[in-house]
Amino acid sequence: MAAALPEEGALPGYSVISTPETKTGGEKSDHSVRPAACQLLEDARSGVFADSVASAWVNISAPGFAPSTERLTFTSYRSRGAGAYLASLDTALDACPSLSLLDRDGDRVNAGVERVKDQVSVGDASVSFRMHWALNIGGFKSETYSLVTTVRSGEATITVVTDSSFGSQLSDAKKRAFLPKLDQQLLKRQADALGEAQHS
Known part of the structure; x- marks a missing residue:
């Protein structure tokens, strides 16, 4: 799967800003999310895929003012595992x-969760959602939005996580401009790459 991830210059509209990393077997959740039934959503955002066989990921960034950071992860599962993961x-x-989660200082913060209704037209099935929370660090108030999109392709998934942070003093119109959005072309290119990797 790592070989199927994009290299610098191979992903139109994006810079690849890290080398691919891999791991085998699923990681355990830290179980800090409340309610516990929502842990899977934070796991998807943070790159924890508990029942996976293996995963590989790379960090990418789109050019522009205050570019957001994105993580692209390919994850493989045992038979029917990818479908079960998406259903969960x-x-x-x-x-x-x-839901609520712990920040870097161990303080509990509340995050809103919103299903993204835009139709993803690639892969076998998909789920997409946005998380939003506010922080106050030394008197500076900021907001963070994370867009998490998972597309199933056979017995593997693509997960794209886009994080965007900005000051709370921005107008609502400017905040909307910073909201992470689905990139259908990115998803299609990576679904094709993952499909080829599974059949090679």
């Missing part, structure tokens, strides 16, 4: 309009 994400989204 879908169930968690139905149950979790909000």
Whole structure:
């Protein structure tokens, strides 16, 4: 899977800003999310795929003012595992309009969760959602939005996580401009690459 990830210059509209990293076997959740039924959503955002066989990821960035950071992850599963994972994400989204999680200082912060209704037209199935929370660090108030999109292709998934942070003093119109959005072309290119990797 790592070989199927894009290299610098091979992903139109993006810079590849790290070398691919890999791991085998699933990681354990830290179980800090409340309600516990929502843990899977934070795991998807943070790159924890508990029941996976292996995963590989790379960091990318689109050019422009204050570019957001994105992580692209390919994850493989045992037979029917990818479908079961996507169904679990879908169930968690139905149950979790909000959740709380621990920040870097160990303080609990509340995050809103919103299903993204835009249709992803690639792969076998997909789930996409946005998380939003506010922080106050030394008197500076900021907001963070994360867009998490997972597309199933056979017995593997592509997960694209886009994080965007900005000061809370911005107008609502400017905040909307910073909201991470689905990139259908990126998803299509990577779904094709992952499909080829599974059949090579």
